[in-house]
Amino acid sequence: MGLREAGGVGKLPLFLGLLLYLLAEKPASSINDSASPAEDAGSEPVVKLVDADENATETKEVEYGPCTVTCGIGIREVILTSGCPGGESKCIVRVEECRGPTDCGWGKPISESLASVKIPCIFVPPEDRFTYTWKMLIPDQQSLILPNDSAILEVHRDTHPVAFQCDTSENDDLIASVKYTVYTTAELETRRLKKPATDIVLVFVLITGVIVCVGVLFAIVFIILNWEAVKNFWQTKIWKSKEEVLHTSYASTRSTEDSGQIPTSQNSQISQVENFQERGTYQEWNAEGEN
Structure with missing residues (x-):
């Protein structure tokens, strides 16, 4: 009996220790479980891409x-x-x-001289990533494919203008196509002689326009800053012009009076009075004749 009681007393501390261990382990595991979604979300941020077909009112990231x-x-x-x-x-x-679109139209050479010209294809580095196909364009005929497969072609000038085209491809997919015209030496010299005259005219027009604009701007600023002085100046000028008109009118009137002529308005009034007097005399003469 005593041994059984002793064994029961020994098992009680063991049971309490096991219970405390389980209680201490459960909150830690719950904390780890609750923190794992936040860690997963923070490790790989999600970026939302908005296509053009979606609603325009939606917030774009x-x-x-x-x-x-x-x-x-x-x-x-x-x-x-x-x-x-x-x-x-x-x-x-x-x-x-x-x-962008594959057709790039007509391009400009990167360098040219009287003997040759260098024309480039459309590409981005690295240059060996693409394949290049050079063609000589012949009017009303099929294009002639050249053996050159580099991104830049050097062409010597011929006796007549020649058009070239370069197609840039990647994995048999056409990326871009550009054309060039290689002029003859005589045509190049003619174009160079015409170009400076045109440039001089354009520069002259540009400089003149800039000077006029700057002058107008300064005039506006000056008027705004000195508005009172400008206003007084124009008022004085207007009064002077009015005084000159009045003085001229007065001088013409005095000269007419001195010459013995009556102004037109007075002449009309005198003629009206004389007509009235003649009518009165004619009526009195008729009345006497009837009597």
């Missing part, structure tokens, strides 16, 4: 900057409008490629 080219291949910035570090309203996330 990412927007795209303008493409650096209007045709061919270029680059653009991807701008984050929400969640930027340091409380900034916008920040650049990355730079990516962008593409």
Whole structure:
């Protein structure tokens, strides 16, 4: 009996220790479970991309900057409008490629001389990423493909103008197409002689326009700053002109009186009085004749 009681007393501390261990372990596990979703969310931020087809009233988190080219291949910035570090309203996330229409029209050579000209294809670094196909354009005939496959072609001038075209491709996908006209040496010299005269005229017109605009601007500023003086000046000028008119009118009147002539208004009044007197005399003569 005593041994059983002793064994029961020994098991009680063991049971209490096990209970305390379980109570202490459960809050820690619950804390870890509650913190794990926050850690997962913070480890990989979610950036929402809004397409152009979506509702325009929806808040955008990412927007795209303008493409650096209007045709061919270029680059653009991807701008984050929400969640930027340091409380900034916008920040650049990355730079990516962008593409425009493939037809780039007629281009300009990168260098030219009286003997040759260098014309480039449309590409972005690295140059060996793309394949280039050069063609000589022949009117009313099929284009002639040249053996050159580099991004820059050097052409010697011929006796007649020649048109070239370069197609830039990537994995058999056409990226851009550009054309060039290589003029003859005589035509190039003629174009160079005509160009300075045109440039001189344009520069002269530009300088004249700038001078006129600056003069008008200074005149407006001067009038605004000295409005009272300008106002008094014009009032004085107007009064002087009125006084001159009055003086001229008075002088003409005096000269008419001195010459013995009566002004027109007075002549008309005198003629009216004389007519009235003649009518009265005629009526009296008729009355006497009847009597």
